[in-house]
Amino acid sequence: MNFEFSDxxxxxxxxxxxxxxxxxxxxxRTAIARAGGFSAEAWGxxxxxxxxxxxxSEDDGGMAMGPVAAMLAMEALGRGLVLxxxxxxxxVAASVLAQAPAQVRARWTPRVASGDARVVLAYxxxxxxxxxxxxxxxxxxxxxxxxxAGAKSLVPIGDQADAFVVSxxxxxxxxxxxGIALFLVERSAAGVQTRGxxxxxxxxxxxxxxxxxxxxxxxxxxxxLATLQLAIDTGIAALAAEAIGVMDKLFELTVAYMxxxxxxxxxxxxFQALRHRxxxxxxxxxxxxxxxxxxxxxxxxxxxxxxxxxxxxKVQLGQSxxxxxxxxxxxHGGIGMTDEYIASHYFKRLTTMxxxxxxxxxxxxxxSARMLETAGVFA
Amino acid sequence: MDLEFTPQxxxxxxxxxxWVRASLPxxxxxxxxxxxxxxxxxxxxxxxxxxxxxxxxxxxxxxxGGPGWDAIERHLFEEECALAGAPRIVPFGPVMVAPVxxxxxxxxxxxxxxxxxxxxxxxxxxxxxxxxxxxDLASVKTRAVREGDRYIVNGQKTWTxxxxxxxxxxxxxxxxxxxxxQAGISFLLIDMKSPGVTVRPIVLMDGEAEVNEVFxxxxxxxxxxxxxxxxxxxxxxxxxxxxxxxxxxxVNRSKRELERLKRLAQQEGVWDDLRFRDQVALLEVDVVALxxxxxxxxxxxxxxxxxxxVAGLLKIKGSEIQQRCAELQxxxxxxxxxxxxxxxxxxxxxxDFVGGPQYAPLAANYLNLRKTTIYGGSxxxxxxxxxxxxxxx
Numbered sequence: 001m002n003f004e005f006s007d008x009x010x011x012x013x014x015x016x017x018x019x020x021x022x023x024x025x026x027x028x029r030t031a032i033a034r035a036g037g038f039s040a041e042a043w044g045x046x047x048x049x050x051x052x053x054x055x056x057s058e059d060d061g062g063m064a065m066g067p068v069a070a071m072l073a074m075e076a077l078g079r080g081l082v083l084x085x086x087x088x089x090x091x092v093a094a095s096v097l098a099q100a101p102a103q104v105r106a107r108w109t110p111r112v113a114s115g116d117a118r119v120v121l122a123y124x125x126x127x128x129x130x131x132x133x134x135x136x137x138x139x140x141x142x143x144x145x146x147x148x149a150g151a152k153s154l155v156p157i158g159d160q161a162d163a164f165v166v167s168x169x170x171x172x173x174x175x176x177x178x179g180i181a182l183f184l185v186e187r188s189a190a191g192v193q194t195r196g197x198x199x200x201x202x203x204x205x206x207x208x209x210x211x212x213x214x215x216x217x218x219x220x221x222x223x224x225l226a227t228l229q230l231a232i233d234t235g236i237a238a239l240a241a242e243a244i245g246v247m248d249k250l251f252e253l254t255v256a257y258m259x260x261x262x263x264x265x266x267x268x269x270x271f272q273a274l275r276h277r278x279x280x281x282x283x284x285x286x287x288x289x290x291x292x293x294x295x296x297x298x299x300x301x302x303x304x305x306x307x308x309x310x311x312x313x314k315v316q317l318g319q320s321x322x323x324x325x326x327x328x329x330x331x332h333g334g335i336g337m338t339d340e341y342i343a344s345h346y347f348k349r350l351t352t353m354x355x356x357x358x359x360x361x362x363x364x365x366x367x368s369a370r371m372l373e374t375a376g377v378f379a
Numbered sequence: 380m381d382l383e384f385t386p387q388x389x390x391x392x393x394x395x396x397x398w399v400r401a402s403l404p405x406x407x408x409x410x411x412x413x414x415x416x417x418x419x420x421x422x423x424x425x426x427x428x429x430x431x432x433x434x435x436x437x438x439x440x441x442x443x444g445g446p447g448w449d450a451i452e453r454h455l456f457e458e459e460c461a462l463a464g465a466p467r468i469v470p471f472g473p474v475m476v477a478p479v480x481x482x483x484x485x486x487x488x489x490x491x492x493x494x495x496x497x498x499x500x501x502x503x504x505x506x507x508x509x510x511x512x513x514x515d516l517a518s519v520k521t522r523a524v525r526e527g528d529r530y531i532v533n534g535q536k537t538w539t540x541x542x543x544x545x546x547x548x549x550x551x552x553x554x555x556x557x558x559x560x561q562a563g564i565s566f567l568l569i570d571m572k573s574p575g576v577t578v579r580p581i582v583l584m585d586g587e588a589e590v591n592e593v594f595x596x597x598x599x600x601x602x603x604x605x606x607x608x609x610x611x612x613x614x615x616x617x618x619x620x621x622x623x624x625x626x627x628x629x630v631n632r633s634k635r636e637l638e639r640l641k642r643l644a645q646q647e648g649v650w651d652d653l654r655f656r657d658q659v660a661l662l663e664v665d666v667v668a669l670x671x672x673x674x675x676x677x678x679x680x681x682x683x684x685x686x687x688x689v690a691g692l693l694k695i696k697g698s699e700i701q702q703r704c705a706e707l708q709x710x711x712x713x714x715x716x717x718x719x720x721x722x723x724x725x726x727x728x729x730x731d732f733v734g735g736p737q738y739a740p741l742a743a744n745y746l747n748l749r750k751t752t753i754y755g756g757s758x759x760x761x762x763x764x765x766x767x768x769x770x771x772x
Contacts, residue, residue: 001384001451003678068380255769275766282765283692290671291664297382315664368653368660375637375663376630377382377670 158206
């Protein structure tokens with residue numbers, strides 16, 4: 001049992017941190033957000049750092065260093081509020097592509113890892129809420145080929161992506177856990193339409209409409225749902241790590257503000273009512289950090305163990321992000337409400353994160369349904 | 380990063396588990412696991428069993444007879460004791476005063492006091508709090524005036540846990556009123572059988588007399604019982620508090636109690652009520668997060684890197700979890716937690732308890748555990764300390 005990072009992991013974290021501090025300042029970020037929420041130029045810089053290969057094995061053209069390295073990279077990206085969806089492509093979509101037939105893998109994974117192809121997961125449907133097994137999008141076989149019909153929502157950088165990993169059913173009703181498969185659909189294909197928009201945190205998403213769009217089968221019904229769940233859990237672990245970076249930085253900003261802002265002739269950080277709030281924020285930060293580690297260290301575990309740990313982490317994350325975020329704004333006072341000052345952007349990022357991959361109540365339900373007689377980290 | 384314990388650590392755990400399960404008297408384990416009343420004899424029997432094995436002072440350095448375990452081994456030992464239902468080690472001797480005597484006491488004091496602590500034969504109490512000195516500990520007023528080779532001690536200590544059982548008590552006493560309050564405090568070891576020492580139990584809201592007032596009325600204490608230097612007691616007290624904090628999260632016991640909560644909820648049928656079960660789920664997330672935080676601290680200690688400065692957080696969260704768990708256990712019992720029959724807290728009590736005797740401890744434990752956010756440095760004081768490390772003074 002140890003929580004030390006290896007030298008390689010530390011070096012990666014420092015490299016990302018340097019890029020975030022020198023290359024992704026608030027002004028650049030604001031410009032990217034105003035231009036739509038995605039910068040191909042920044043994407044290229046991220047690719048140069050090697051981050052887009054973090055979830056792809058060396059054999060498939062990546063530089064996977066394992067979940068802990070990915071966690072540290074995400075934390076550093078979170079500190080800089082990086083808008084480009086590194087995890088969505090490099091970890092989430094890549095985890096599905098890793099299960100694809102060799103030919104498909106050979107065609108896509110090296111280009112994902114190098115930044116030449118942006119592939120994202122398109123699974124969210126209007127009526128599904130946070131369920132993965134509610135799928136209305138239909139897949140129809142025509143000889144060896146497939147076509148898909150349906151609609152997916154909130155697809156990260158949907159109108160800037162080259163291809164989508166799409167959940168669609170080959171049989172059954174919308175709520176049937178059987179009959180769900182995963183396909184690859186290229187954005188340039190016939191019958192594919194996207195409509196892009198910004199999210200509250202400035203990042204980019206899109207609605208995806210599929211009308212008889214040609215598709216390649218990635219994972220057949222049966223294993224596909226488990227593959228999808230693994231991709232989502234991978235995304236949650238990455239999101240938790242990113243959120244630690246977001247909270248860490250927002251906490252730093254708040255503490256610095258409290259030591260400079262004066263009212264009644266003294267720094268507001270001298271007031272006990274506010275000091276206790278800071279202690280409580282630190283508590284939420286450290287609990288969330290602990291659970292971020294836990295989710296990451298359980299990603300490779302048996303699916304039931306993994307699912308429980310990840311759901312627990314998302315519950316902690318949701319509680320921590322909301323408390324720390326709301327208090328950070330409160331302690332900043334009016335300046336915290338402004339668009340001009342960076343704190344509000346951290347707050348909006350945290351708010352967005354709570355609802356991605358299932359919100360706190362959804363995952364509390366997951367924890368609740370999966371409790372065992374025993375309790376604790378090793379239960 | 381690696382979550383799993385090494386094969387050596389797992390083997391160590393297996394050995395400890397086998398020994399604890401074989402050595403813990405079943406009647407004592409039954410009381411602990413069911414939240415029933417423990418007598419002085421129960422606690423001391425277990426202390427002596429540990430003492431005979433050399434594990435009562437399990438954090439002691441080997442030169443003083445400790446087993447030489449590292450932080451992770453100590454954690455595994457404490458976890459196995461907790462999960463088996465062993466009584467909490469009464470900390471005042473082996474965990475609190477012994478490290479102070481080792482660090483600051485004379486060789487003669489070490490020879491005189493440590494063997495009795497290590498064996499579990501001598502019961503120590505803690506004389507810190509006073510009626511006017513709770514969180515503001517440095518304001519202690521109990522006076523020790525030197526006359527020749529003795530101190531004459533006058534004053535009062537309070538909230539002395541198990542003081543009615545104590546053979547000896549270590550006290551913070553005022554030996555000077557000059558300078559800052561911290562500068563005039565000395566650390567004195569007092570035989571509780573000395574003439575002039577009076578112990579008066581304080582009945583708490585659960586009906587139990589767990590804490591006491593201790594009065595000192597012209598008590599004569601040989602100067603040989605002064606630890607270290609006169610007026611340096613505050614330094615030793617702070618050193619002691621640092622030792623007290625190592626297992627302050629008490630997460631192992633909370634894991635055991637959470638398992639008990641789940642069993643209770645199932646027996647009562649309230650497990651099927653999702654509103655209730657979600658509350659248990661929230662507690663479970665808290666317990667896992669706290670345990671991860673404890674493991675992070677242990678890893679930092681074992682790795683010899685900069686220690687994580689989260690002791691205050693561990694105390695705050697650990698105590699809140701203990702309280703919440705007891706609260707949910709009581710709520711699981713529902714209205715059948717309400718009857719108050721003092722005798723029903725005794726193991727094997729044969730009386731007629733509405734609903735069944737298993738309900739007797741639920742409310743009592745809830746009431747009793749309100750103490751956890753107050754003692755050991757109240758959670759508000761802990762927040763002050765945490766904030767100070769973040770914001771500065």
